[in-house]
Amino acid sequence: MISTKMKKLYEVKACSKMSPEKLAEFRDLRLHRMIRHAYKTTPFYKNLMDQAKVKPADIRTEKDLLKLPPVTKTDIQENYDSIVSSAFKEEDCLVRTTSGSSGKMLRVLWETDSFWNRLAMYYRCLSMIGYSPFKKLLYFLPVPEKSGFTFGLFRQMGLEPKTPFEEIRKHLLSFKPDILAIYPSYALDLSNFLSRDDIKKIGIEAISLNSEMILPHDRADIERKFNCKAYDEYSSVEMGFIASMCRKRKNHVFTDNVILEILDDDGHPVRPGERGEIVLTSLTNYAMPFIRYRIGDYSHFPGNSLCSCGLPFPVIGPIEGRKDDSFTLLGGTKIPAWKIYEAVERPLEEFGMDKLVLTDFYMVQKKQDLADFFYVKGPDFSDSYLTMLHQGLDNLFGHHLKVNVAETDNIDRVKTVKRKYIHREVA
Numbered sequence: 001m002i003s004t005k006m007k008k009l010y011e012v013k014a015c016s017k018m019s020p021e022k023l024a025e026f027r028d029l030r031l032h033r034m035i036r037h038a039y040k041t042t043p044f045y046k047n048l049m050d051q052a053k054v055k056p057a058d059i060r061t062e063k064d065l066l067k068l069p070p071v072t073k074t075d076i077q078e079n080y081d082s083i084v085s086s087a088f089k090e091e092d093c094l095v096r097t098t099s100g101s102s103g104k105m106l107r108v109l110w111e112t113d114s115f116w117n118r119l120a121m122y123y124r125c126l127s128m129i130g131y132s133p134f135k136k137l138l139y140f141l142p143v144p145e146k147s148g149f150t151f152g153l154f155r156q157m158g159l160e161p162k163t164p165f166e167e168i169r170k171h172l173l174s175f176k177p178d179i180l181a182i183y184p185s186y187a188l189d190l191s192n193f194l195s196r197d198d199i200k201k202i203g204i205e206a207i208s209l210n211s212e213m214i215l216p217h218d219r220a221d222i223e224r225k226f227n228c229k230a231y232d233e234y235s236s237v238e239m240g241f242i243a244s245m246c247r248k249r250k251n252h253v254f255t256d257n258v259i260l261e262i263l264d265d266d267g268h269p270v271r272p273g274e275r276g277e278i279v280l281t282s283l284t285n286y287a288m289p290f291i292r293y294r295i296g297d298y299s300h301f302p303g304n305s306l307c308s309c310g311l312p313f314p315v316i317g318p319i320e321g322r323k324d325d326s327f328t329l330l331g332g333t334k335i336p337a338w339k340i341y342e343a344v345e346r347p348l349e350e351f352g353m354d355k356l357v358l359t360d361f362y363m364v365q366k367k368q369d370l371a372d373f374f375y376v377k378g379p380d381f382s383d384s385y386l387t388m389l390h391q392g393l394d395n396l397f398g399h400h401l402k403v404n405v406a407e408t409d410n411i412d413r414v415k416t417v418k419r420k421y422i423h424r425e426v427a
């Protein structure tokens with residue numbers, strides 16, 4: 001096991017040291033290999049390529065990908081069985097479902113070895129902001145990974161967000177992490193709980209922000225309160241690590257793991273500076289290939305794709321991803337989005353990380369004391385989820401907010417607020 005881990009770590013490290021030209025060559029080799037694999041072992045991509053009159057040999061570089069149509073989350077949901085590679089057995093794979101916060105929920109398979117690749121990539125993200133074997137990491141995850149994030153070699157602690165703040169404060173003061181990995185709305189909430197004296201004693205050197213879109217004023221707020229710099233990390237269940245910020249505050253795309261395109265509304269590549277939708281091709285997930293996958297986030301390419309930090313990975317602009325609202329109750333009490341996710345999503349884990357209980361949801365606060373929760377049933381749906389949901393919402397809102405829960409066939413994200421899953425309509 002150690003040897004697989006070390007091999008992945010070494011491989012990932014070697015890519016960081018390549019020249020941009022060598023890295024592009026490496027990326028294209030991986031792409032061609034993935035395309036051949038997808039054509040050979042998945043009926044979905046074989047059909048897609050046949051219909052586009054494209055053979056695997058026609059796709060050898062990033063630009064060749066334009067010959068294929070992009071695929072949506074709905075395509076993946078509807079064709080799941082023909083997208084999973086016939087070269088893999090599900091029982092040999094890691095199965096994860098994406099969270100509702102990332103859009104329609106998907107079941108995703110990864111080959112078991114890819115887990116080590118993911119860890120090595122995470123180590124890369126952290127080293128880009130100053131992490132080293134001598135530093136301590138504290139991360140928040142709904143379900144902390146048992147095997148840890150740093151190969152079991154380094155000092156780290158994983159905490160669940162639902163842990164009471166008073167307990168988290170104690171952990172922070174005794175563990176004194178150098179790096180904190182956390183989601184923005186949670187960081188803001190936690191910073192309001194901690195005193196200036198606490199923060200001075202903890203002495204965090206850098207914060208890695210993940211999972212949510214980060215707005216400039218929120219980042220400034222987090223940096224001011226924690227008295228350190230905060231950097232973005234961009235990853236997903238489907239893709240693994242996509243991009244991460246270096247200390248020069250540039251988002252570097254990990255082109256050894258993904259190919260990232262940005263397309264305009266007509267599906268054409270955007271010009272530098274022009275905003276468009278991010279479309280991703282995984283170069284490492286052989287169990288369930290994602291080729292030209294519309295992930296639903298937006299960004300742009302800056303005029304200059306290089307950064308003075310010396311990393312060979314090309315630079316993109318800020319990621320415009322999901323941005324949820326907090327709810328406001330009568331009397332002004334603010335309920336941050338992360339707490340609502342805890343109530344809505346945590347019960348899903350009771351069914352297992354590989355189960356798809358819901359395929360989508362949307363929650364909207366209509367009045368100060370009234371909200372609607374819409375959900376779309378998944379194949380593993382059970383009524384007991386609704387019982388747990390009601391319980392969670394009750395604990396969170398009490399009698400201050402009534403939530404109407406309703407099933408629906410489809411949540412139209414064009415008509416609803418497209419990029420929000422938790423949305424407040426009242427001022």
Ligand SMILES: [Zn+2]
Nearest residue numbers: 246250307309
């Ligand atoms: Zn850089």
